[in-house]
Amino acid sequence: MVMHHSRNGPTDSEPRYLASTAVLVVETLKLVASLAFATRDIYKTNRSYSTADTLRSLRSSIFAPDCWKLVLPAALYTLQNSLVYAAISNLDAITFQVTYQLKILTTVLFSILLLGTSISPKQWVALVLLTIGVALVQVAGPLGNESWKDRLTALIQGDVLLEGPASSAVRGLVAVFAASLISGLTCVYFEKLVKDSLSCVSLWIRNVQLSFFSLFPALFIGVLWQDGAAIAEHGFFAGYRPIVWLTIALQAFGGLVVAVCITYAGNVAKNFAASLSIVVSYVATAVLFRAPLTMPVGTTHVST
């Protein structure tokens, strides 16, 4: 809701903030917070360490020989965003919203393949029901005057608006299926990576590594390539009202909470929580603003 308000609220003739800059700030905040937690962990386990020792230990933990493994989820996340963008460009919003819920099922599939999770038939029924329920809540809303495609795009990719009508449904469907697969794979891969090495590498070190590698696509693809011209004209922090900072803080905090949730509960449980958040945000918006958002607020992907 806060994010929706930050993007659609009055701007007082100020240019609207660029989503790409917000993504970069969120990733930076997550990096700083994870660094702080990782430093605290090192200090707690080795109280005799001096500041220099702690920093040395921190550096060797972050740039350990296996840190490259975090390049994959960071890159896949970028690819997933591009596929979502391609899907939105080629599909109507309802088809996109419904088909993109497949990520709930692909996450389960990868949990079985990579983590050996066992799912009973009753749980499979529950997961299919969850997918249907979330899709129903997501597509419920006023279909009248507003352009769903524009709003979805604005939410996910910033202020870039689409040109022309939907060109190819097949291309869009392929993109959304691929995005769902990649979403499941990325989440479960990160879960496996963290859980496999939790005894020797802390969650916060993994988070620092992930945020570090996520900074590169956020900076080079989002900020410089996509919005470089707009930033040069208006500045990096143009349109950063207090509510924008609140959105950024919530996104960063949410990202850290998701990482904890994935580590100690798992991605399937996280998907249930995310689905519930969609319902809660729908109800809250309907009660508070007397109009449903119709936006995937709860599904806004948080890079963990």
Place this chain on the structure above:
Amino acid sequence: MFQRRIRWIANRVQATGGAAIVLLAMSLYQRGAVPRPVLLPLEKDKGSPSKTSKPLLFELMSAR
């Protein structure tokens, strides 16, 4: 105006139905969880209510 009203009601019904399905799915998922191994008391503990709640893992560790 009437059409908008109907659409508004239809959307609320759809969202409520979706929310109910999500809640049902959550409940069903918990109930359908694959049962974990039952923590049975060891033979020597039978009849001793104070020890029957000892977790199996603890018992195995003690035995080791």
